[in-house]
Amino acid sequence: MKKKVLIIENDQDIRHIVALILEEEGFETLSIPEPNDLSEIIPFAPDVILLDEFINALPGHRLCKKIKQIESLNHIPVIILSTANNIELIAKECQANDHIRKPFEVQDLVVTVVRTVNHQPLAC
Template identity: 70%
Template sequence: MKKRVLIIENDRDIRMIVEIILNEQGFETLSLPEPEDLAEIIPFSPDIILLDEFINNKPGHRLCRKIKQVTALASVPVIILSTANDIEMIATECNANDFIRKPFDVEDMIAKVLRLVDHRPLVC
């Protein structure tokens, strides 16, 4: 079964590029500009979430905190994507598992995703 990546990214072009890159790596992806409700992403059962720090002028780290409080999503690794200078601190404060600075290096992004999903058991 393919590992699943949920991409929550405000910028449509970045969302599409990340989706294409991860699909080429064999991942199943679901990309959204912003979930209306966390309940809508639970059925996708992501193995990892890539989360933009700026979602329609709202901080993504607040969404990260909410994700970590939902039982069905709490153990899902979250990687924060951002241009913010203090992204490392932001990721730490919201209990994200890692961060990626934009503009990102494709190989670095793939390596971080692979490292985090490889530590999660397959869901059958």
């Protein structure tokens, strides 16, 4: 069974590119600009969520905090994507499992997603 990645990113081009990269690596993806309601995440049952810090109505770190507070979602690892200088701090404060700085290298994206899906610890 393919591992599933939910991509929440307001930039359509980035959503498309990330989905293509991860599908080439054997993942099933669903990409959306932002969820209307967190309950719509549940049916897809993602193994990991890639979450842009700068989405339309709600900053990604706030959405991450909400995900981590909902019992049916809090087990899903979240990776924050951002151009923010303080992305490490943002990820830590919202209890994200990891972060990826944009612009990213394809290999870094793949390694981070695979490591997170397989519940491997961060490399030092």
